[in-house]
Amino acid sequence: MTNNHAADNNHIRFSDRIRFSIVWKLNFKLFFRMLGVFLALDLMLILLLLAGLMVRAEQTAATSAEIFNQTSPYSAEAENWLALTEYSIAPHAELEGQFQIPKVLQKHFPPPTAGNPRSFQISSSGDMSTQDFLENISYNITVTADPNLFVLSYHPQKTLQIFLLTLAVLLVIQLLMLLKNISSGAQLIRHTLRPIQELTEAAQNLSTDAAFSPEQLKALAGKLDNINAAKLDTRISVGETQSELQSLAAAINAMLDRINESYRSQVRFVSDASHELRTPISVIQGYANLLDRWGKKDEKALQESIDAIKDETANMKEMVEQLLFLARGDNNTMALNMERFDLASLAEEVLREAQMIDSGHEYTDNLHAVLIDADKSLIKQALRILVDNAVKYTPPSQGITISVSSTQGYACLTVQDEGIGIA
Template sequence: MNGLSVRTKLTAWYGALFLVAGLVLVVINYLLVQSTLPDPARFASTAVAGDVAFGVAQRPDALSPAPAVRLVSGSLDEYRSSTLSTLLVGSAVALVATAALAVLFGWLMADRALRPLHDITSAARRLEAGKLDRRINLEGPPDELKELADTFDGMLDRLAESFDSQKRFVANASHELRTPLAVQRTLIEVAMADPDVPAELKKLGTHLLHTNERSERMIEGLLVLARSDRGLHARTPVRLDEITASVVRATAASAAAAGVTIETRLRPRTVAGDPVLLERLVTNLVVNAITYNASGGWVYVEVRGDPALEVRNSGPAVPPEAVPTLFEPFRRLGGAERTGDTRNAGLGLSIVRSVTQAHGGHAEAQPGRRGGLTVTVRLPPA
């Protein structure tokens, strides 16, 4: 924990204020006692004068008035200094002992005063997107801490209502997205069931069915991810190198059409996660690397330990200050090479980042030294 805790600061303030108040009392007490004790010289002169008046100084063994005044004054001055020193030392010892007790009681009182804040902090740390039923329900007088706890509970009520509304929206969107895909799949299957369908049309139908199936799986995966605020509910061991090899084979035709060469170095790498989402992650990276490239360019895809996946490509130079914005939804580089580009929806790298975070990893990008972009994805091992 950086710095001092609030409890320590409050205890320090309690102790400091008590010491200041104690010092003020000691000084006032010292001044009062000092002013109350008689002046040695004046008291000695008065006492000797009284003895002379009553004839005490006329005895043969009595001292003369002047030496007697000095003797009495010295004795009284020593007594006065001893008394004030004893008072000062005793007050200092009492002040230190009482200050130690004040610091101890201040520490205990600060803990008692801040306990509701600890309850609020603990409740906030236990919150999850799917578990917003926890409340503080602080009991006690209607003071500032009670008001803070009640305000926090009210905020949780509003958040829970907002998440419930979001879940209903996701469920409705899921239905609206899956229904057209199911209708398309049925129409394609019915058309392909006709024995008079030409071979070219049947090949096209097979490709459409495969695309339709992948779209359905992708929608299911994204909806699961949208419903989860803290990642995936279920994870399975996934061979990232095999998924990457499959994606490279699937995109080989589009790379050849764009005049881009794909090079790979795929080492065995197993991660825990969702195979559909991981396939979409790799697909987005490879497709982006092909799309935002130049004729005769290259794409290099590598799977290894750390980072788990790295995709580099040639192409136009990317300004370093523009790289962070590429991970935002519906954002493209503002240069001529991407302005007005309708080939993608601007969600490629934002989906990459979301999927990576859902798997407990981290995605980052940096400009290539000779143009293009280098994207690295770090994923925890299975």
């Protein structure tokens, strides 16, 4: 109960770190990206406004110049025209900061004023209001009204006031959208990252025995159901997983492969240990009983038992080392101690051990001397395992036969019983 509670707390803290380190970082990135988009749009609107004001000023100045050439700049028609625009006219004077349109670009401007001097004028002071500041903004163009020169001044005060009001409203709307996006963006990112969180939860719970229903993990790509020691072959379906999560799913599958292999190695180790250690222990126990019965008076039995016990303890030590080597899982190979020995003598030794340990079966042999080059201890272990299985599955009082022969240059070692057989 306490361990589960601690695991839940660890999971909560881990999820909180995930939310802060990923969700909020992504949310802040989206926030500043949207802010950059809004600022770029606002700047584009300002540039479009300035371009529109300049086009309007140029077209109106060209029309005014044509009217002035047809009538006097101070005629009623000219005054009516200027009243409809945001222009004022004044006698010619040297324009401060005047400039001319480059000749290359003059073809894109109206002909009556294309080559005339121009200037921008902005007057400001510290105590000037916004309205006064806008009134002092003008775009000035020199025009010719034969035979005199005049200065047309464009004052975009009203247009700028409307634009600034519109821009202020737009900025407020953008600010509200940014604030709203902080909350909604975090929720959207959490929903998008949900598969990653589920993969993380599945990986964290691989070591528990709890069962997870498909409904609980239906959002998880590949669905993990009942992953435990009994079902370590369960895998995440990488093909069904979103492309962004395939690497994570493949990593979890690789981890499951390693866990599964370790578990199978553990099972093999327990199985091998149960086979290979049972017989030597039984042999030692049999010789101990022999010593207890006759060893005190029979020196031959005493020496035989002592030698056998020494041999078996040495064999057990070697077997334990081999088992530990295999249990480490470094590789699936082991060093072989090759030597030449008589397979029939080895079989006879195992037969005597079996007869001493097991008195419930009839043992017979059919042994012919055969010299082989092999690892004697491993062959002996294999033969003991075969005899042990024969004892286990052969009914009492039935026979078990050990045979050694040579056929076409191959040594043949056989353990024959009257058990249930192998399906």
